Amino acid sequence: MSIKVKYFASIREALGRSEDELAARPGMTVDQVWQTSAQIAVPANTIVSVNEEFSHWQQFVSDGDEVAFFPPVTGG
Amino acid sequence: MVIVSEKAFQPWQVLADYESQRAGLQGQIGASAVFVGTMRTVNQGRTIEAMTLEHYPGMTEKYLKLVCSEAGEKWQILDSFVQHRYGRILPDEPIVLVAVWSQHRDSAFKACRYIIDELKTRAPFWKQEQTGEGSHWVEKNT
Numbered sequence: 001m002s003i004k005v006k007y008f009a010s011i012r013e014a015l016g017r018s019e020d021e022l023a024a025r026p027g028m029t030v031d032q033v034w035q036t037s038a039q040i041a042v043p044a045n046t047i048v049s050v051n052e053e054f055s056h057w058q059q060f061v062s063d064g065d066e067v068a069f070f071p072p073v074t075g076g
Numbered sequence: 077m078v079i080v081s082e083k084a085f086q087p088w089q090v091l092a093d094y095e096s097q098r099a100g101l102q103g104q105i106g107a108s109a110v111f112v113g114t115m116r117t118v119n120q121g122r123t124i125e126a127m128t129l130e131h132y133p134g135m136t137e138k139y140l141k142l143v144c145s146e147a148g149e150k151w152q153i154l155d156s157f158v159q160h161r162y163g164r165i166l167p168d169e170p171i172v173l174v175a176v177w178s179q180h181r182d183s184a185f186k187a188c189r190y191i192i193d194e195l196k197t198r199a200p201f202w203k204q205e206q207t208g209e210g211s212h213w214v215e216k217n218t
């Protein structure tokens with residue numbers, strides 16, 4: 001089991017990839033997911049989601065979760 | 077009903093088709109409010125040649141449905157419909173269609189306004205604009 005990490009829009013472009021797979025560690029937070037997977041400074045105003053719900057950087061994650069990082073939304 | 081599609085659409089035809097196939101609301105609708113957002117060629121002083129919309133499949137539909145559901149809890153509406161494009165979009169093409177049906181105009185107007193406003197801050201879409209000088213991500217909604 002692992003955590004699926006997704007990147008969208010300008011963050012996807014900055015990283016040069018749209019997804020990562022990460023081995024989950026006990027007590028791992030969204031912030032630690034970013035530090036482990038992206039390995040660059042967090043772009044300003046980055047928004048996070050866990051399992052397709054808006055979330056926050058201190059949210060704990062576990063095996064099978066899908067974590068996404070993206071800039072403020074601009075649809076409509 | 078929520079539709080997220082790459083295909084260009086004609087909002088008035090979409091609505092006509094949807095209304096003709098919808099069952100159960102005959103004689104109840106007294107008000108229909110419709111919002112259509114289209115691509116314009118000028119944004120923040122730049123001339124835009126085209127636009128590419130990226131989205132988060134799954135989360136997008138989830139939040140569009142959630143926003144419609146919230147509108148239904150706040151106002152007495154009979155039905156709502158949202159269609160949103162992704163992919164490459166050209167000037168004058170519709171990007172988003174929001175329609176709300178209710179018994180009275182106040183609920184229809186307010187629910188329609190709520191859905192488009194919430195969509196713009198919560199539905200995970202991102203616009204990238206193409207100009208003669210290259211492309212750039214839109215950083216905030218107007």
